[in-house]
Amino acid sequence: MLPARLPQMPEVWRLESKPHKFCPGCGHGIVLKCLGEAVEELGLVDRTVFACDIGCSLLAWDFFNLDTVQTHHGRTLPVLAGLKRVRPELVVVAYMGDGGAYAIGAQHLVASAGRDDPVTVIVVNNTVYAMTGGQMAPTTLPEEKTETTPYGRRVEENGPSLRGPELVASIASPGAYVARGSVARVRQLKGFIKKGLRAQVEGGHLAFIEALSTCPTNWRTNARETWRFLEEKMHKHFPLGEYAPAQAVREEGGGAQPPRKS
């Protein structure tokens, strides 16, 4: 008989807290696997601080063998921005859901992006408020059925769904890194997260990565329908790829910068 082997999970994953608390089929596990591997491959394990927000993302509070802090409603960002100012040698990762980052805590995201805080932000977008039972979030797709939009989200009433990376890219400073990946493209997502960590460590800039993710529990989908919703509907509405900060584009193009007062 072959010798028993331990599961091949990133070493930075905390084995005692596994199986983790996320639902079966939840994309959080895949994003956190990418993050764990990225942190390990860049050799940052000893100086990384992980911070999770409220919502399902907080279920990662004991996920890693890393110093971890949990805050509420998007305050993950200002907390980490403060931490980074006091201890600039640390690598800080803010891990949030779309509810925490775009709805309840949007002002912190906007302020951090404007200040270009050297923080790596990972926002997991599953189009619903998952922990509270699947209510409509800013990112809910048009016509998508949720607990609070039983007939589908109506754009004329609730507005179109919010696109986070586009928002951040439009206010981020030159040098900031903005991208959108998906748990259906695991290798690409891991690459984005690695670049995001580098942007913070090497460039001292904000890095913002949105990861499109799954929520079979609240979508009420089986595995096939879960992938279909993610890959057919979400990928179409939220284009994957890297987004150049608009400020950089404007500077390169000259003009468009407001005149400075002397």
Place this chain on the structure above:
Amino acid sequence: MLNPQGNLKIVLAGEGGQGVQTVAEIMAEAAFRSGYQALYIPSFGVEQRGGVSLAFVQVGRQPIGAPVFYTADLVGAFSLRAVKKIGGYLGDETWLFYDAHLEEEVKELYPSLERRVAIPALEVAREEMHPRVFNVVILGALGEATGLLPREAVTEALERQLGHKFAQDPSLREMNYRALERGQELCRLALAGEGAAGGQGEVRRGPGGERGPEKADRGRGGLVPGSLEPIITEDGQGRFYLYPALCKGCGLCIEKCPVRTIGWARQLGALGTPVVEPGHGEPCIACRQCQLVCPDCAIWIERRDGDKP
């Protein structure tokens, strides 16, 4: 058998995802459709799945005042953690129904309880049908145990609750109906064997039931060394390592497999749901898509030729 004063009070407990809420809802629906007063309320933690999930059901002729109560007439517990949790709802007159694989734990925890009935639901579902219909077997058994719910009403409520799934795959309807009938039979058998309710609920094994419960069946009791043993299957070019203690049975890998070799296994995993295994389609090409998308790191693929990818 159950004929309490006033309304019948039922508590069901299991792992999140095992399906006790569905059972409770169907029971309440069936009771309501049969002209009874009926109320069902769920109780579980912040995790939508993966914790112990409790369901409170009341059925009877009297108007129902409050959704929660302290002593139940009938308690169903279907995982180790559930058995530990329901102690507070047991009174001298309470009937405790539990899955047969929990026999030892129930005896140990509640030695003085007289009215306990073991139902080999998990084993019957796994051996005769599919582990996923475990909760429908339970539904059959408990519906029968109440002595109040007409079988047609239960069937009708089952149809209302799961009809949309049956519409997608009609073979599921037949399997669920069979599970329901088997549950009713198991209950009758168990109660007949009970005789004077000596507490020896020993009508345990259905036909073909020699296999003892595997470790992973016993719910999630934290990761003890040894429970991380993988199941190793060779298929095509790959050696498929599956860790039942980690696999939550989400099925993401099944859909991502380009040769569709992955399918459901009979073995149960971390949440009491089936794990996956290769060997259901074309031979494995060791592409590691399944390993890549597994949110729980429950799969690891080794190439049989030893080459690194």
